[in-house]
Amino acid sequence: DVKVTQSSRYLVKRTGEKVFLECVQDMDHENMFWYRQDPGLGLRLIYFSYDVKMKEKGDIPEGYSVSREKKERFSLILESASTNQTSMYLCASSTGSSGANVLTFGAGSRLTVL
Amino acid sequence: DQQVKQNSPSLSVQEGRISILNCDYTNSMFDYFLWYKKYPAEGPTFLISISSIKDKNEDGRFTVFLNKSAKHLSLHIVPSQPGDSAVYFCAAYVMDSSYKLIFGSGTRLLVRP
Numbered sequence: 235d236v237k238v239t240q241s242s243r244y245l246v247k248r249t250g251e252k253v254f255l256e257c258v259q260d261m262d263h264e265n266m267f268w269y270r271q272d273p274g275l276g277l278r279l280i281y282f283s284y285d286v287k288m289k290e291k292g293d294i295p296e297g298y299s300v301s302r303e304k305k306e307r308f309s310l311i312l313e314s315a316s317t318n319q320t321s322m323y324l325c326a327s328s329t330g331s332s333g334a335n336v337l338t339f340g341a342g343s344r345l346t347v348l
Numbered sequence: 349d350q351q352v353k354q355n356s357p358s359l360s361v362q363e364g365r366i367s368i369l370n371c372d373y374t375n376s377m378f379d380y381f382l383w384y385k386k387y388p389a390e391g392p393t394f395l396i397s398i399s400s401i402k403d404k405n406e407d408g409r410f411t412v413f414l415n416k417s418a419k420h421l422s423l424h425i426v427p428s429q430p431g432d433s434a435v436y437f438c439a440a441y442v443m444d445s446s447y448k449l450i451f452g453s454g455t456r457l458l459v460r461p
Contacts, residue, residue, distance in 0.1 A: 238391070267449075269451075274357070274453055275453055276352075276354075276437060276451040276452050276453035276454050277392070277437065277439075277451040278451070279448055279449070279450075282448065292448065324391055324392070326391075335380065335382075335441050335443075335449060336382065336394050336397065337384075337392075337394070337449060338394070339384075339391030339392050339393070340391050341389070341390055341391050342389075342390070342391055
C-alpha cells in the first residue's frame with residue numbers, strides 16, 4: 235500500500251520566515267509533486283520531479299523552490315513566506331509507467347502565514 | 349484560464365438516489381481523465397479513471413461517462429450513501445512526457461440520510 239507522508243500537518247509561520255515542507259514516499263515512485271489547494275481554485279501544481287535532482291515548474295512556482303536529493307523525499311521550500319502562501323499543501327507521488335497517471339497523495343500540510 | 353471546470357461547487361442528494369457530478373474541459377489534447385475524492389483533513393484519493401478512447405467506465409457504484417465532442421465528463425454514483433459525502437475533483441492529463449494532472453475546482457457532495 236503506497237504511503238505518502240507529510241511530516242507537518244499544521245504550521246504557523248510569520249511573514250518573511252523560511253519554511254520547509256517535507257514529503258516522503260515509500261513505494262519507489264519516480265514522480266513526485268507539490269500542489270496547493272485553495273477554496274474555489276482546486277488543486278494547482280507548484281512543482282514536480284520525475285527523477286532525483288530533476289525538477290520542473292508547475293503552474294504556480296513563483297515564491298517556491300524544491301529539492302529532491304533522494305528518490306523517496308521531495309521538499310518544498312518557501313524562501314520568504316508571505317500571507318498569500320497561506321494554504322493547504324499536498325504532496326503526491328506516482329510511478330513513471332505508461333497509462334493513467336494516478337497520483338497518491340499525502341494527508342496535507344496546512345500552512346498559515348501571519 | 350481553467351482547462352478543467354467544475355461549475356457546481358456543491359450538490360445535495362438523498363441517500364439511495366443518484367449523484368451526478370459534472371466536469372467540462374477545454375483542452376482537446378487531454379487523453380486521460382480521473383476523479384478523486386477528498387475527505388476533510390485527508391489527501392485526495394483516486395476513485396476512477398477513463399481513457400479518451402472510451403466513453404464509459406464502471407466500477408461498482410461509480411460510473412464515469414465521457415463525451416468528447418462536448419468536452420464533458422460526468423461521475424454517477426448509484427446508489428448514493430452518506431459515506432460518499434466528500435469533495436470530488438475532476439482531473440485531466442495529456443499522456444506525453446509531462447506528468448501534469450490538471451484539476452478542477454471541486455464539487456462538494458452531501459448525501460443526506
